[in-house]
Amino acid sequence: MLEWMGRRLAAGAPESVGANDRDAAMVVDGLRRIVRALRHSARLAEQRLGVSSAQLVVLQEVAAAEGCSINDLAARTCTDQSSVSLVVTRLQRTGYVERRASPADGRRTEVLLTRAGRGLLGRAPEVTRVRLLAGLARLAPSRRKALGALLGELVSAIETTAAVPPMLAGNPARGRRQRT
Helix, strand or coil, X not given: CHHHHHHHHHCCCCCCCCCCCHHHHHHHHHHHHHHHHHHHHHHHHHHHHCCCHHHHXXXXXXXXXXXXXXXXXXXXXXXXXXXXXXXXXXHHHCCCEEEEECCCCCCCEEEEECHHXXXXXXXXXXXXXXXXXXXXXXXXXXXHHHHHHHHHHHHHHCCXXXXXXXXXXXXXXXXXXXXX
């Protein structure tokens, strides 16, 4: 590894973090552990329930805010409206949720759990994403903001072009289409 880093520096690459940099090792280890926990949670949901962890997160949020809209769900899951809409459509096709016009405002569509959806949630494992958000909520707002900014800088620095997994819930693509 040191040889590779030396070649990169000689080729004019930006200065690399040294192999003995404990701070960098701590960051990489923390990120690795978060990714591993998210993947484990996603596999568990799929194996036990036959749904993706993204679907499970949406089901949990529908249960917590029965009758919410797609926009409400997007805010509650910290993701975009189009991703949530796709997940809700899949859940509706499998019979776990239903959509209906709001009795108070017919222009608004509400998402509701079905009996099958409640049964599925009764068998559901805890989703790591819930613990992740709870941990972030325990941080002071200024620290959350700083962490977000630093992670944004890191993402920019590694020049990732990969799409952000919806709702932090993706299984690695292993040559097949991801379920959402």
